[in-house]
Amino acid sequence: MFNALNSLITSGSGVNLLIIMIIVPALLALITIIIPKRSYFGRAILFLIATVVNLLFAISLFVGEEMTMLIPWADFGINLSLRVYDFSQFMVLAAACFAFLVALYSISFMRNKSYSGKFFFYYLITLALVNGALLANNLVVMLFFWEGLLVTLFGMTIIGNAKRPAVAMKALILNGVADLLLMFGIAITAMQAGTMAMDMIVDIPMEGLGIVGFVCMMLGAIGKAGSMPFHSWIPDAAEQAPLPFMAILPAALEKMLGIYLLVRVCLTFYDFTPGSTLSIVVMAIGAITLVLAVAMALIQKDMKKLLSYHAISQVGYMILGIGTALPVGIVGGIFHMINHVIYKCCLFLTAGSVEKQAGTTDLNKISGLGRFMPITAICFIIAALSISGVPPFNGFFSKELIFDAALESGVIFYIAAILGAFLTAASFLKLGHAAFFGPVKLPEDVREKDMMEAPGAMLLPMIVLAAFCIFFGVGNAIPLSIIQPLLGDALGGANFAGWPHSTVLVLISIGVLLLAVLNHYLGYRRTGEGIKAVDHIHYLPGLHQVYNCAEKHYFDPYNILMLLFKFISYLCFAIDRCINWIYDVLFVKTIQGATTAMKNFNSGSTSRYIAWMFTGMAFVLMMFILLL
Amino acid sequence: MPAYFATSMYAFMGAPLLVILVLTLAGRKLAEKWALTVGYIVGIIQMLTSIIAIILLWQYNKASITFSQFWSIQANDGAAYFSADVFSLIALFCIGMVTFAAFYTAKTMIGKKAFQFTNLMMVMILGMNGLALVTDLFSLYVFLEITGVSSYVLISINRDNKGLEGGFKYLIMSAIASAFILVSLALIFINTGSLRYEDISAISSSWMELSNPILILVAFVFLICGFSIKSGLVPFHGWLPDAYQSAPAPVSIMLGGIVTKMVGVYAIIRIVSNLLVESDTVVNTCFMVLALMSIIYGAVAAAGQKDFKRLLGYSSISQIGYIILGVSTGNILGYIGAIFHFFNHATFKTTLFVNSAAVEQQTGLSDITKMGGLHKQMPITGTSNIIAFLSAVGIPPLAGFWSKLFIIIAVWQTNGAIIASIALVASIFTAVYFLRIQKNIFFGPVNEKFADIKEAVKGFKLTEIALSVITIGCGLLFPVLLLLLQAQGIV
Amino acid sequence: MQTVIMFICLAVMLIASVAAAMLWSRITAAMCLALTSVSLAVILFILHAPWAALFELSVCAGLVTVIFASTISMTREYRQPDGTPSEYHVRFAPLPFILILVGVVLVAVVLISGFDVNITATESTTAVDTFKEVFWNTRQADILGQIIIILAGAFAVAILFKESTKE
Structure with missing residues (x-):
């Protein structure tokens, strides 16, 4: 059936499905915003239909073959060139699925919110832009769509918060800086490769300018994905932005885009070899992100913030995996990306339903909600087990692949990864215990008998995603069969499906998990409250001060950047003052002095004038004598 | 060449004489009533005649027209005819324009002395016209003296202390200048035997090999000094600000607008262009140095002045410096720039002096620190002031821009970039003092004393508007003229 | 002689x-x-x-x-405001003598330097009529100039001095 759909569209007037995938969501977004506010139902339905249509198109792309579209545009090889091949087919489909699920969720979430129209509008435009970025075959075209996401990011973050745009500005600036780096990297890449067509750029050697290009592009890609040092807007946005936004953009689409580009850069564009300096650099970035982010996540008391820090930390895993440049690592990284999107989306959706029902996600105010929201709690548990890397859920398998690759690259990376796993497990134990188990505690304005499970439209996506967690875990051959061919020849014929190869690693991982459980239990026993179960780590001497500083945003790269700007602007102001002084004071005084002197010359006495005249005559005479 | 052409040139020398005759015969009362009117009619006639003459010259493709006035003279060797070429006609046009301006605005300021004023002005105009039309150095001297004498008396026409003192200073310095010029003429005459323009070029080239080169050296020195005093180049300029300040308003319009330029600059241009065959000579260098000093000195000194007319005097020193700078380059572009700047200076300086007269008439002051915010009450005066000073600074598309551009380009071509840059930078100083006037007099907060003054009388308004129109028009039309000249192969 | x-x-x-x-x-x-x-x-x-x-x-x-x-x-006669005669000519008395001295020195310098003043006197025209003719014909501008200057002088005197006798 989808083949038929495909051929139906392509046979008509030469319009390509590829460009439709970009245009249709955008058009529907415009229509959505035109529909009047009163008819929430109409808007919502149209919104949902848009995502369904997108999904259908994506499926038809997925089952189709490679397709390209080329419209010559400008000089320097900038053409509107779109291409779908196996990687992007897969990504587009995944993006469409998530978009649909979260859309379903958000219809229900947004029911009583005033900014629903804007949200739908930005959502669909984002979808169009993401499609465009994934389908682009020309560096400039991709950059165009990539940058377009900045606008919708800003828009979505500022929804409902127009008076305090600080977070939106922060997001814009951080992402903008990453995009600038990307632009720079693209320029160098294009120069090195001699072409802007992405399918033509293969294996640029990593030396001299190539290194600069690679680093820039990599930073641009991971910045989009939300790794350090471009991460600090995500926790802040978690507090302010509407939750479905968090679920779809930082958790899902941005990660996908970022890792997609990173994979393409490492795999095809540049000649990225394991053990090279740059590989270590990339791995280091991944490891640092991993550890630091999860350490921050540990101490959070708000569900959404905690989840967002975890999102940052998981990106570190992906980067670590891809940075190893080993087939096992790259496969692991891509697989982890998909898995992460599934469970992170699910986690955010559970947090959203908690917020919708209880009004807040602050762990100090709520507790023991599992009683009222069993389905949400079960979904949460499944997703939490996945993220911690518990078999047989999907997180376990992808993490094992990454551990394997990390160990092969260097013990220190492995240790970092394991540490991250430990802390992840600990923090989710804390979160689950605090939010869903334990004594019941509710905020003041919510009565117990009003608490109930979230509406069905919100539950359905959660359940679907949780099911996928299980599915991709147990039946991991299926996703791997899509991912593994992406590497082409580099795979070397290995197959990572099924249980991980190295039993030792598995044992170590399970041991770490048990350690985390123990740690949690001890903490619980000590403090009597689930939420305080990790306080002993928090308040360790040494770590305590560091945590305090981190909480005060001292380490926030954005703040550091802002301080630098303040300094520069102060300097410019001082220079400007200097220049003003020269103009206003120096010149004026000089001229005034000169004119006063001259005024004294022309005093009115004739004899003085005549004296001057004779001086002049002598001067002329002298000139004559000298010049002859 | 039609016969009426030569006859029409009589107008220049004849009209003022006729006016004097008529006024003297008409009796005191009638003369008093009509004197000023007749005066500006003479100005208009002169302007028209010069324009027609230029057009006729162009049409018949002649360089100049030679004629004899009142009685015909047979062509003889050494005859001193009158002759008018394009430069003379431009100068004559300027004279006519400034005369018109001076007479048209003189009514309220001269009062009872209209008859004598007109007579003397006619004599002065005769002197300047003659200056423009002669072909002989000695005649040049004679008419120079005529102009000088009449201007001394005109400055002191009101017989107040200020006027008498200013006139006396001018007299003394001018007398010394005349003495110098006469000495140099004598020395030149010794060597060439004739003082006609076409004959004096004999001494310019290879004068060092002549039998007595020191005579020529002394002649040049005296010539330069004498004419520098007359035109007001630094350091010979001492009389100029005082004379401008102490003259009554219509006289300062004439003085500042045309007299100093005719007796000084016009004469220098005539002599230098006829005397010096090569362009790179000591005389040129001398003039260039003097001109540069004048430009800078005039501009800087003007920046600190409080009195409007004195400031305009210093500004004249600076602008005359520019003209002489153009002349001193020796190449054709410089000459064209200098002549055009001569014309422009006549226009904008006259406008400025007319404005100062208007302001003085309405407020009774000429101290600019005491005025302020007059633009509301005197919009036409203010606007024409702005146009005049924009032209002086050299801002496109006004006329001053073109002339300054040519001069600077010519200087760049012959003397190098440094000097051209100095001249250019001095333009900024020009802007400085003009902006100061503008701000102090016209913009800024209104002084309560002057809250109820009105726009100047009708005479002033028309003159200002006419002069501003000429400035703007010449600026806009100059490129057309340039194309014409290029087509003729002159530029 | x-x-x-x-x-x-x-x-x-x-x-x-x-x-x-x-x-x-x-x-x-x-x-x-x-x-x-x-x-x-x-x-x-x-x-x-x-x-x-x-x-x-x-x-x-x-x-x-x-x-x-x-x-x-x-x-x-010019009197100073307090009635005493002017003192300028006493103060500036040496000036003309200094100027004459300077002139004499300059001439001496020129003569000593061996400068040969070769002045060729122009031939004076013989007949009166010829002279008058030449004068009238060649020096037209100067004649006009002379007439005008006399006019100027007359007007100057009239303006500057005439009124005072009336008062």
């Missing part, structure tokens, strides 16, 4: 002009001016320029002195 007379006349010229500038009595000063013109006319005559001498005599020594005399009669 002629050289001696020339030098005497030069000396008379110098003394008379200094006196004209320095004397307090105005009429005497005008007379000294006339004396200067007369001695100049003599020099011109000796230099074979009779027509120049003629004009010099008639115009400067004659016409100008008459004008001066009539103008001086319209003026009165």
